[in-house]
Amino acid sequence: MHTNSANRSEIDEQPAAHLAPLSPEATLALSRVSTATITTQLMSRGLRNTYLEGLEFSNPARQRLLGEAFTMRCIPAREDIDVPSIFQDYDHPQRIGVESVEPGQVLVIDARGKKRAASIGHILATRLKMRGASGIVSDGSFRDMVGFEELDLPTFSAGASPTTNLAQHHVVDFQIPIACAEVAVYPGDIMVGDRDGVVCIPRHLAESVARDALEQEELEEFILSKVEEGSPLRGTYPPNEELLKTYSELLPN
C-alpha cells in the first residue's frame, strides 16, 4: 500500500491531538465512575477493545487512576546499541520522555507485553510523581516493586522483574499512537484505572462517556438498593417503565 508522508502524519495525529482539556464536570465524573461502567458506555458506542488486559495496580492504596495518555514506545533491545553506558546520556529517549510528561498525564508504555526486563524503575517513577504525573501504565513489568508498592501514585503493570530495561527494551519514541496490552492508545486519550483494571477512552468520546457513565451509575445505585431490598431481577434489572418512573420522580429537577 502506498503511504506518502502527508497522509502518514494525518494518521499519526488523529484522533486525539489538539483537543480541548477535559471539562471539570467530565473530570469529576471520571474520577468517580468505575471502569466497568466505562466499558459498558464504550461498548454502546461500538468499542469493545478498550480494556488493557492483564495489568495490576502496584499500590493497593492508589488503585484509582485518571489522566490523559502520554505514550512511550519500546522496540526490542539490540546488544550493540543497548549497552549500560547509554544511560550516561541524559538525552537518552527514556530520560527525555520522563522529563516531558506534563502534570495530569499518565505515562503509558508500550513494552510489547514483554516482562523479562522491567520497562521502568522506581527512581524514574518517583521523578514522574514529582513532575505531577497522574500515573504510569505499562504492559511490561516494573523493577524495584517494593518502591512502587509504597509510591503515592497510581501505577499499573503486568508484573515485576529485577532486570533493567536495556536488557530487553529500547525506548524509541513518545507521543505517538501505541499498542498497550493489545489496546490502541493515542496521545491524549483518557486512561482510567480502578480495582478491575485499566481502560482507555478515546479522547473525543471522553465528555459524553463521562456524562452518561455518571447517569448509568446513579440509576444502578437505585437498582442495587431495590435488589438489596429483595426485588427480583424481572422488572428491576433492567428496570421496567414503572420503576424508571419511580426513579425519575426521585431525581432533582
Ligand SMILES: O=C([O-])CC(=O)C(=O)O
Ligand atoms: O533501569 C531502570 O529501569 C531505572 C531504574 O531502575 C529506576 O528508575 O529506579
Ligand SMILES: [Mg+2]
Ligand atoms: Mg531502580
